[in-house]
Amino acid sequence: MVLRADNVVKTFALRGKQKGTVTAVDGVSIEVRSGETLGIVGESGCGKSTFGQCLTRLIDLTSGTVEFEGEDISSLSRRRLRPVRRRLQMVFQDPYSSLNPRMRVADIVAEPLRIHRTTDRRAIPDRVADLLERVGFDPSMAGRYPHEFSGGQRQRIGIARALALNPSVLVADEPVSALDVSVQAQVLNLLADLQDEFGLTYVFIAHDLGVVEHVSDRVAVMYLGDLVELADAEELYASPAHHYTEALLSAIPQIDRDGAPRRERIVLSGDVPSPANRPSGCPFHPRCPAATEICRKERPTLRTLGSRQVACHHPLPVPTTRVVTPTGQSQSVR
Numbered sequence: 001m002v003l004r005a006d007n008v009v010k011t012f013a014l015r016g017k018q019k020g021t022v023t024a025v026d027g028v029s030i031e032v033r034s035g036e037t038l039g040i041v042g043e044s045g046c047g048k049s050t051f052g053q054c055l056t057r058l059i060d061l062t063s064g065t066v067e068f069e070g071e072d073i074s075s076l077s078r079r080r081l082r083p084v085r086r087r088l089q090m091v092f093q094d095p096y097s098s099l100n101p102r103m104r105v106a107d108i109v110a111e112p113l114r115i116h117r118t119t120d121r122r123a124i125p126d127r128v129a130d131l132l133e134r135v136g137f138d139p140s141m142a143g144r145y146p147h148e149f150s151g152g153q154r155q156r157i158g159i160a161r162a163l164a165l166n167p168s169v170l171v172a173d174e175p176v177s178a179l180d181v182s183v184q185a186q187v188l189n190l191l192a193d194l195q196d197e198f199g200l201t202y203v204f205i206a207h208d209l210g211v212v213e214h215v216s217d218r219v220a221v222m223y224l225g226d227l228v229e230l231a232d233a234e235e236l237y238a239s240p241a242h243h244y245t246e247a248l249l250s251a252i253p254q255i256d257r258d259g260a261p262r263r264e265r266i267v268l269s270g271d272v273p274s275p276a277n278r279p280s281g282c283p284f285h286p287r288c289p290a291a292t293e294i295c296r297k298e299r300p301t302l303r304t305l306g307s308r309q310v311a312c313h314h315p316l317p318v319p320t321t322r323v324v325t326p327t328g329q330s331q332s333v334r
Helices: 049-055 077-085 106-115 121-134 138-145 151-163 181-198 209-215 233-238 243-250 295-299
Strands: 002-013 021-032 037-041 062-066 088-091 169-173 203-204 218-223 226-232 304-306 308-312 320-323 330-331
Touching: 002 049, 021 049, 021 062, 021 226, 037 049, 037 209, 037 233, 049 088, 049 169, 049 203, 077 088, 077 106, 088 151, 106 121, 106 138, 106 151, 121 138, 121 151, 151 181, 181 209, 203 209, 209 233, 218 233, 226 233, 226 243
Parallel strands: 037 203, 037 218, 088 169, 169 203
Antiparallel strands: 002 021, 002 062, 218 226, 226 308, 304 308, 320 330
């Protein structure tokens, strides 16, 4: 495992007249395999972006641990984190606010090289030109400012900057959510090509399950700071085990095809509870159609259900598959 989070918790203190704390991430544990794309999905405000910043140590953890390439980076000082930054990079959601508007593109892409001193000063212009070409830019555009580019082009600049230090893991926080559909496809294809070329590992954070389906090997579903389901992408989209996942998947737009089955639209009642006033028991029970008394009283733990993990007292049935054991016998597994 190249990246591992164990029981990560992140809380924020309320300001002003309100007192107390907001729990943005509530005990999430996850492992990211080398070379895979792990998608993290959920509604806005579920804590997925905060969790991504915890993974990259852009914000400090309240509790729990994060291990990167076998090293615990949870409490490393800023100085000791510097070597880690070279291997663990992030692409931010807003391709404009994440770029310094006073810096030219060449300086933006070259900044990591200068800070970490990984490249000879005389070789930096050539390295910048190479990075820009890899993300589809003409190097002659390196003298322009971010405001002179479209949203998709700005996101490419952010990707080039993230690749400058040859990272092994890239955490992409909603990298295409602010882009037009046609531009989304271009950026997603670029990320796929770069993954093949450099052997990158992606943590892909998004609220668009249609996008996540096409790029992810495994998918983790978050709700109100909790991890509620984790499964291979094909299995999760074919047969979700958590009621929240089922509702999310039903909202994906579908194209009418002759004879193709359509997923019934599930409309959840109520709104997502405030993380400052979390419900007791299962955080999803106020909106869950299958909630019972135990759901209101006892918080479910993440447990293994066949080849997936789900945190639910009453999970949906998943198809039975046949596997061959080392002795050559066939057995059923859910």
